[in-house]
Amino acid sequence: MSVHAPTGRSVTYKRPGVLTRLARSEHVAGWAFVAPATILIAVFALIPIGWSLVLSLQANNLIAPAHYVGLANYRALAKDPQFRSAVVHTLLYTVVFVPISVFGALGLAVALNRRIRGIRFYRLAVFVPLVTSTVATGIIFLWLLDPTFGLVNYLLHAVGLPQQQFLQDPNQALWCIVAMTVWGWLGFDVIIYLAALQGIPAELLEAAEMDGASRLSAFRSIVVPLLGPATLFLVVWSTINALQLFDEIYVTTRGGPLGSTTVIVYYLYQQAFQFFNGGYGAAIAYVLFVAILIVTLVQLWIGRRRVYYSS
């Protein structure tokens, strides 16, 4: 068999033996490449996930010897009104957080992709919240949003707007958490987008402009589709993260006021580590896991049909 390579050389292949073909085969190669990662993740993530499945089938306070109760935890979960409201809070949060942070980051990344004076300082500034620990972020926001002594109410007062209760108002607390987490995570999305923007050749943008297309429509028809893989990644990742929101709640509202910021993972934490219902907490984790998996698969499926990869 002969193949003509682009350089014009002629290469002749002898038909390789079975073992060699196997060794060279795509399947073996693929598995060889993923093996180290798979082993590590299997040991340190999949096994613990399996363990917690077992835990969810037990009445287990993580201290005394446990006994199996089958699906009792799951049945109780289906009837649990507090779990239901945790689900509602989590969904509300996710549906607002993901679009704001992803598309806000897109705009910000484009702005930061300029060559203007001080751009490195601006990029650093956007990066700072990402580096700040959640505890410090919580303390700062608790001060900023304090109804009496906080900076935000002070500014509102200065411009004549009414004072708000923010984190002490059951109707406002969740949205304050949205603001706090957008602030904290924007830098992450921005650096992903910045990295992705590097892959868009300047020639394409210039070519569009020379054709008379306005900057905005060039952006929409060229840049946005080319950022598709990054956007898909950020939407999937942000959703996975948003549905597992915990840290920011723990350092500020602790699920309050009046349970208005109790999200699923916070409810799980309460059950497992305050009420000593480890088995019930594991069941919550599993239900959440299945939900996230379904949502992610749907997102990936949509992405497969709509995201353009330059290959």
Place this chain on the structure above:
Amino acid sequence: MKPLTIILIAAALLVSGCGGSSNSSTSPGHGHVNIVVWEGYTETEAMAIKKLAAEFNASQPNITVSVQSYGNSDYALQKVLAAIAGGRPPDISYLYGSWAPNIATNPGVVSLNKLIAADPSFQWNDFWSVERQVATVNGKIVGVPALVDNLALVYNKKLFAQAGLSAPTPNWTWTDFENAAVKLTDPAHKQFGWAYVNDASEDTVWRFWAMLWQAGGAILTPDGKHAAFDSPAGVKALTLLQTLARRKSIYFDNGSGNYLGLFTSGHIGMLWTGPWDLSNITAAKMSYGVQILPADLNHQTISGPDNWVMFNNGSARTQAAWQFLKWLTSPAIDLKWAQMTGDLPIRASVSGLSGYRQFVKKYPGIGLWAKNLGNATQARPVLTVYPKISTAVGQAVQAVLLGKTAPQQALQQAAQQVNGMLAVPG
């Protein structure tokens, strides 16, 4: 590939070279025992425990105590649970009293009844009654008291003078307290009469319990099967909170402890707090006073004792741990601890020791908290479901403070939930 190879090799070396130091056990053959103590102390307490451990180690050759900090005590539970699950608990751990009923279900927790009975010099009854109640789960003594405290009234003398109020007396009633709180409220200067932790946690609940007891109420019925806090006493207590909240006399702390900074900077007139805040208050160099809590029917206060819990890692280590705890909680050493840290003495007999006067002088106001321990007659129910009870009542109190529910309704709803919890066996 070179840089990657180097990194890989380095990582491999790191991982293999950094083998863990095992939780030390008895060294072969010499009768020497090493024990591990876990604690979450900071600042003066952290220094004190290290000093005392060193003193103990020097005083006798057969036992070495290593003290390990697990950071903030709030996170301790997850670490302790992991250690228990992994079969490597410490020999002694500082644990919040509220965890005792659940921790006690672990078969590895050393039950101290026999050890205490065998050693009359230990004088179990010398510990305050509320400590003994919290350390005993279903008759089993599962911990040695590590800390005791209580709530007292701390007030800003300057603000009182400015408002023309006379200082709180031991005969103060709820009415006096309410009047003072209202008089000390000045929205124009962002000044509040009182602060209350309103994060629906146990911090929110235990102040309410104190008020409930002062009004003659009880948390549960004597048989422990039903809620009793939705009584007229409970409604009266919660109504006082509602009244003060409506008049904007209360600064709601969200659990972050910002009330303390506001108190020391003169924005809050009165606090119901414990000796843990004393060091910050004195450091702020403000003029303050301490008084027992105001009374409705009585001046009861509430205490939150914590325990040293022992885990069984073999009889040699258990014996060594017991020796250390006996020594640490003995009257003379406890007085030393109190002098170093400002914590209240955990034994009644300490007030009779010669160094006690200096202790009271060193921490102005601590004497009143120590005396107030006599008013801490009741303890919270020592039940595994107590954390759930606390959450239900915390929501009720928070709802009333935020003006969303009326006291009667809030308490009845919470009582319903609690009755459901108590109905489940075990």
Place this chain on the structure above:
Amino acid sequence: MPGRARRRLPFSPWHLFLAPVAAIMLVPLVWMVILSLETKPEASSFPPVLLPSGPHFSNYPATWNAVPFGHFFINSILYSLATVAGNLVFCSLAAYAFARIRFFGSNVLFVVLLATLMVPFQVLLIPTFLIVKKLGMVDSVGGLIMPNLCSAFGIFMLRQFFRTLPIELEEAARIDGTSRLGILVKIVLPLSMPALATLAIIQFIWSWNDFLWPLIIIDTASHAPLQLGLSTLQGAHSTEWNLLMAGTVMSQIPMLAMFLFAQRWFIRSIAFTGIK
């Protein structure tokens, strides 16, 4: 350039957007630095004292002495560098396979790996502890590192990036007889510097700021990384705010420095030679 509008401002209009955003983002750092230069009563005040009484730079060496800061620092460096290295290596290999190789079960495996991101760590911390204990690595930096050597996050991210690269270069090399591994190392990785730099930075930050896992696995103070170590300054009732802030500011400097340095790796336009 034809058609460029005449500027009416002496500076680019982008500054009007970026400057306020930057200010909002910088609030925490400024606040932390101010608190780190105050005395303890000032730093514990509420509302916060924003004009300290003379900057107390002594807080910084005081923090270094109050806690074994040097140990914390080294442990954090080891932990972060090892996890960055591990992720870069293992995730690149796996992501390349998922992006470019059609192998049996790849879709299912990808989803299975991705699924490991979907369970909150609170539920996994005990079994992870049990596994690390089985490996004999409790209370060691190795125990910190092992569970974090490879994360599905990196695999997912790199897969997306690798798929945006034009495949022609790789196909040409394939035909030339280069091995798969050679293609990865000589062609794909050099073109993926922004993505690799991003992964490195993110993983570094996660390890550097990690608190819960170190809490569970580390017992001895000298083995603790930074966030865990600094938490000893924070009590249930009393926190040494000024020292804690000084420690926190010091702990953030490496990450900020790294970011400044790494900017040139991921803000660098890539010339696509070879494709015409």
